[in-house]
Amino acid sequence: xxxxxxxxxxxxxxxxxxxxxxxxxxxxxxxxxxxxxxxxxxxxxxxxxxxxxxxxxxxxxxxxxxxxxxxxxxxxxxxxxxxxxxxxxxxxxxxxxxxxxxxxxxxxxxxxxxxxxxxxxxxxxxxxxxxxxxxxxxxxxxxxxxxxxxxxxxxxxxxxxxxxxxxxxxxxxxxxxxxxxxxxxxxxxxxxxxxxxxxxxxxxxxxxxxxxxxxxxxxxxxxxxxxxxxxxxxxxxxxxxxxxxxxxxxxxxxxxxxxxxxxxx
Numbered sequence: 001x002x003x004x005x006x007x008x009x010x011x012x013x014x015x016x017x018x019x020x021x022x023x024x025x026x027x028x029x030x031x032x033x034x035x036x037x038x039x040x041x042x043x044x045x046x047x048x049x050x051x052x053x054x055x056x057x058x059x060x061x062x063x064x065x066x067x068x069x070x071x072x073x074x075x076x077x078x079x080x081x082x083x084x085x086x087x088x089x090x091x092x093x094x095x096x097x098x099x100x101x102x103x104x105x106x107x108x109x110x111x112x113x114x115x116x117x118x119x120x121x122x123x124x125x126x127x128x129x130x131x132x133x134x135x136x137x138x139x140x141x142x143x144x145x146x147x148x149x150x151x152x153x154x155x156x157x158x159x160x161x162x163x164x165x166x167x168x169x170x171x172x173x174x175x176x177x178x179x180x181x182x183x184x185x186x187x188x189x190x191x192x193x194x195x196x197x198x199x200x201x202x203x204x205x206x207x208x209x210x211x212x213x214x215x216x217x218x219x220x221x222x223x224x225x226x227x228x229x230x231x232x233x234x235x236x237x238x239x240x241x242x243x244x245x246x247x248x249x250x251x252x253x254x255x256x257x258x259x260x261x262x263x264x265x
Contacts, residue, residue, distance in 0.1 A: 101245050103128045103209055105235070113138045119205075120198045123214060124244040127205035132231045135202060139195065146188035153181030203227065211236035 090102045097111070098104050100119055103126040107115065112134035119125075157178035165171050204214040210233035220227035 099246060101125045101243055103205075103235070104131060107131055107134065109134050109138070116198055116202060119201065121201055123201050123204045124208075124242060125205055126209035126235075126239050126242060127202055128209060128235060129206075129231065129233075132202060132206045135199070136231070139199070142191060143188065146184055146191055149184030150181050150188060153184055154178055157181055203230065205242075206230055207233070208242040209233075209235050209239050211239040211241075214242075 090098045092098050100115070100122070101124070104111070104115065105128045107128065107130045112131050115131065116135045116138075157176075157180070163171055200217070203217040203220060207214060207216045207230050210230070212230075212233075217227075217230065220230060
């Protein structure tokens with residue numbers, strides 16, 4: 001107690017000591033309290049336990065390994081996603097046309113029709129949107145002419161034919177065979193047979209240009225709207241994986257080497 005009757009906290013006074021909290025100095029050693037293993041010693045009432053330096057673990061506690069800072073997710077070994085590495089540019093000839101194994105972006109109408117028949121049954125490689133839609137336009141024009149000629153020929157034949165009824169009530173038609181109508185019908189059938197394979201191959205290459213597998217084009221055989229969707233897909237540079245460049249022609253090339261790389265004399 002102080003003079004103003006305010007209690008002071010701390011260690012109690014021991015008998016025989018003139019100072020609060022003092023210890024007797026005698027020949028006997030004060031017994032020390034024993035703490036169980038693995039527990040930190042208890043501190044006197046009103047005193048704070050000593051703080052450990054940063055990065056050190058208190059005595060008796062197992063060290064904590066691989067702890068992440070608060071608020072951050074643990075970082076694991078992450079592998080980057082595979083990225084497409086563009087290859088060399090597509091070569092072109094003197095006229096600006098790429099080889100047949102490569103797509104032709106920005107092709108014209110006549111070149112698209114010619115290229116369609118040159119790549120008759122070629123399912124490898126890619127086809128640009130202009131190659132696809134120009135052929136769709138050309139096929140629509142030819143089909144309309146041929147099938148329209150058949151319809152016109154049949155109408156003309158029907159109009160020129162006269163039907164008579166004899167005295168016995170039997171009807172007869174005076175007229176020739178509709179040669180014109182049958183001719184256009186035959187031409188339309190030949191056109192369809194001649195273009196079915198290259199048209200299928202063109203659609204196969206069109207989905208390649210969008211970096212899709214060729215069998216996706218089979219969906220267009222079930223529903224026609226799928227062919228329109230595939231034809232409108234944007235080109236994807238990763239579709240170059242479906243290209244099959246032609247082997248270089250044999251014979252001497254620049255640098256004194258033939259097509260196989262063997263030096264020539």
